Amino acid sequence: MAKGKKAPEKILRQVPFCPGCGHGIIVRLVMECIEELGYNDNVLIGKPVGCASLLDNNLAVDTFTGAHGRNGASMTTIKRLKPDMLVVSYQGDGDCYNIGFSETMNAAYRNEKFTVIAVNNGNFGMTGGQMAWTSMPGQKTSTSVNGRNVELSGMPIRVPEMIAHSFDTAYVARGALFTPAEINKTKSYIKKAMQAQIDGVGHSLVEVLSPCPTNWGLTPLASMERIVNELVPYFPLGEIKNKGGK
Amino acid sequence: MSKVIVSKDKCKQCGFCVKHCPKQAISFSADFNSSGFKYAVVDDSKCIACGMCYTTCPDCVFEITE
Numbered sequence: 001m002a003k004g005k006k007a008p009e010k011i012l013r014q015v016p017f018c019p020g021c022g023h024g025i026i027v028r029l030v031m032e033c034i035e036e037l038g039y040n041d042n043v044l045i046g047k048p049v050g051c052a053s054l055l056d057n058n059l060a061v062d063t064f065t066g067a068h069g070r071n072g073a074s075m076t077t078i079k080r081l082k083p084d085m086l087v088v089s090y091q092g093d094g095d096c097y098n099i100g101f102s103e104t105m106n107a108a109y110r111n112e113k114f115t116v117i118a119v120n121n122g123n124f125g126m127t128g129g130q131m132a133w134t135s136m137p138g139q140k141t142s143t144s145v146n147g148r149n150v151e152l153s154g155m156p157i158r159v160p161e162m163i164a165h166s167f168d169t170a171y172v173a174r175g176a177l178f179t180p181a182e183i184n185k186t187k188s189y190i191k192k193a194m195q196a197q198i199d200g201v202g203h204s205l206v207e208v209l210s211p212c213p214t215n216w217g218l219t220p221l222a223s224m225e226r227i228v229n230e231l232v233p234y235f236p237l238g239e240i241k242n243k244g245g246k
Numbered sequence: 247m248s249k250v251i252v253s254k255d256k257c258k259q260c261g262f263c264v265k266h267c268p269k270q271a272i273s274f275s276a277d278f279n280s281s282g283f284k285y286a287v288v289d290d291s292k293c294i295a296c297g298m299c300y301t302t303c304p305d306c307v308f309e310i311t312e
């Protein structure tokens with residue numbers, strides 16, 4: 001049984017996302033972990049360009065919005081200058097992967113000691129649901145109106161696996177949100193990723209499979225079903241790498 | 247005090263809490279909240295304060311009091 005549960009006080013007001021958007025759950029998990037790890041003020045959230053940039057003034061922590069996709073570079077700077085600060089780069093898949101691939105990969109390659117939360121909702125949500133590297137084969141988006149043609153555009157990208165298998169980073173995992181159990185697992189991944197940073201083990205990244213009901217043209221519940229049936233078989237859930245902390 | 251406090255004006259009627267409440271204690275209101283959504287209503291007599299609604303809600307609607 002739960003012994004009292006209350007959203008973190010540092011979430012100041014209603015999150016600005018569409019009904020059933022996964023960003024709302026993920027932001028809460030991030031803020032819960034920050035609270036439970038005892039970080040009151042020495043914490044910074046890197047915001048992306050994307051729907052999460054709507055979080056302006058919602059969170060009572062320091063934030064920094066980098067240029068589109070470039071938080072791998074921005075967070076590197078901040079973490080190097082403030083090594084005791086908990087630095088969390090919250091990014092969409094379009095931002096973190098398509099647009100910021102070089103910065104994202106170079107930060108992992110250098111094993112920069114900050115944490116990335118990558119929200120995989122299979123499209124560029126904020127701008128109207130354009131196809132992204134994470135869009136599934138056959139997925140209809142505003143720039144693949146007949147469905148994604150992988151003959152022309154390649155197969156969806158699995159950046160967490162690339163990072164885990166290529167670089168000497170500390171922690172990589174992929175979570176989802178379609179049941180309370182999956183949400184709790186995702187929270188444990190986010191917390192371990194932050195702990196790896198706090199312990200100085202190295203770079204950490206958690207990808208979360210997240211519904212975007214508005215651009216998927218599905219109800220929130222049908223969006224969660226799509227994640228179970230279509231996304232999880234291609235984007236396996238669980239810890240991909242865990243070098244452990246102190 | 248009720249087991250769950252519902253901030254009804256934050257609710258966006260996504261339905262996650264209704265689906266995952268193990269006691270079918272949550273239903274939607276007949277009227278609309280300030281954002282124009284039917285909002286989650288908890289039947290305190292069925293609720294076991296398990297917190298599943300808190301966990302699944304994207305909009306921080308629920309506070310579990312016990």
Ligand SMILES: Cc1ncc(C[n+]2csc(CCOP(=O)(O)OP(=O)(O)O)c2C)c(N)n1
Binds near residue numbers: 050052095
């Ligand atoms: C340099 C630059 N290019 C393009 C844009 C337009 N733009 C704004 S948000 C966005 C999509 C973000 O998608 P994603 O990172 O997947 O976040 P989501 O909204 O899906 O959470 C784009 C392309 C921009 N603001 N700046």
Ligand code: SF4
Binds near residue numbers: 020121125213215
């Ligand atoms: S467009 Fe998609 S990602 Fe953006 S707030 Fe709406 S549901 Fe969420």
Ligand code: SF4
Binds near residue numbers: 269292293
């Ligand atoms: S606390 Fe549990 S039983 Fe009570 S309304 Fe929420 S999900 Fe249902």
Ligand code: SF4
Binds near residue numbers: 260262303
């Ligand atoms: S999960 Fe939250 S936003 Fe969704 S219907 Fe329930 S109370 Fe409303």
Ligand SMILES: [Mg+2]
Binds near residue numbers: 093120124
């Ligand atoms: Mg996206």
